[in-house]
Amino acid sequence: MRVSADDLRVRLQGRPILDGVSLSVGEGEFVGLVGPNGAGKTTLLRALAGLVPPSAGRVLLDGRPLCAVSRDERARRLALLVQSAGIGWPMRVSEVVALGRLPHRRAFAALSEADHAAVARAMARVDVTHLRERTEPSLSSGERMRVLLARALAVEAEILLADEPITALDPAHQLDAMDLLRAISRTGTGIVAVLHDLTLAARFCDRLVVLHGGRIVADAAPALALTDPLLRQAFGIAVLRGTHADGSPYILPWHRAGHTREDDHDPSGPDPVRAPDRS
Known part of the structure; x- marks a missing residue:
């Protein structure tokens, strides 16, 4: 599977955010989106997920215009972790992570054995199994981010789009999260992650896409990009x-x-x- 942006331009409230961005990410790649504040990183990630409509250009999923792909198919094939996402009500952690299985279930259907197994795998990978009975309001910001990452991993999508996945994590869990994302990419999942820590981005990512002023100014291996x-x-x-x-x-x-x-x-x-x- 491959997700691509082709000469993508985005305007928000009349202001240009992305200006002619083109990139392509396929299976098994771990790509870091880096750049200064306001460069357009999160907007690009949301555009790749189909949440921000382009003013020009297009997003493609396996060569098909993303707008022509059904929402159900998008939800199964593209997982999105949004850094600012809240949970909204006092659900248990296990229930929050199980939301990642919604694209694989019929409306109101109970979790299947496969769903339970996917939820358990995701919680174990992000080290939140011990939090499974805790409710969202009782979590620290770092614990909440790990739970949201587990929810995204539970989708078991072909492409994972992650907005600042190591924000609010302590150094040990930052290393764990980056190690995990790289390991997941090695199993075939394509990963695009917005990152601010250049040291970790350069160490763990296969490619870095550097945005500046809404344009891509580098798209290369870390040693060539930075x-x-x-x-x-x-x-x-x-x-x-x-x-x-x-x-x-x-x-x-x-x-x-x-x-x-x-x-x-x-x-x-x-x-x-x-x-x-x-x-």
Whole structure:
């Protein structure tokens, strides 16, 4: 399965948010969406899910216009984790996670054995099984985020779209979540995740798509995408680079980088960086 954006443009309240965005994500890929605040990351994710209508361009699911795919099929094949999503009433954690099975059930039907098994797998993967009898109001923000991630995983969709999946998690659970997302991608699920932590994004993702001013300015492996000039121009930062004892490279955002007057007023942003053509 593959979800794609083709010259996608989105305007919200008359203001351009995305400007000619094209990308494609297929099975087994773990793609990080990164960029400064207001770059259009969440809007792009919601557009890929069919929740934001494009003003131009289109979203494709396996080559078919997303608008031509039924809601039921979308719900089974595309799972969405929205960072700001609330639960709304005091449901038990097990019931919240079970909501992820709705696309696989008839209206008002009881959970099947397959549903129960999927819910149990999702809770175990995100380490919330011990919370199963707790209700939503009693959860911390980090626990709530893990429960919402479990709900998205319970769908067992072919593509997972995750908006800031490690927000509010402590460092140990951030590492667990990134490890889990990478492991899920290795089983064939395509994952697109909005991330703010460049260190973790560079370490765990196969590709990074960098947005700046509503445009893609890099779409490549982390080492190719996060160049010093791009980080300076898109994020306004300088980084430290190093190599772990196991040979893995890493970067650490270190301080703000000064922009030239030309950089500050250049509407086009950094020169685009692209991975080599894989076709």
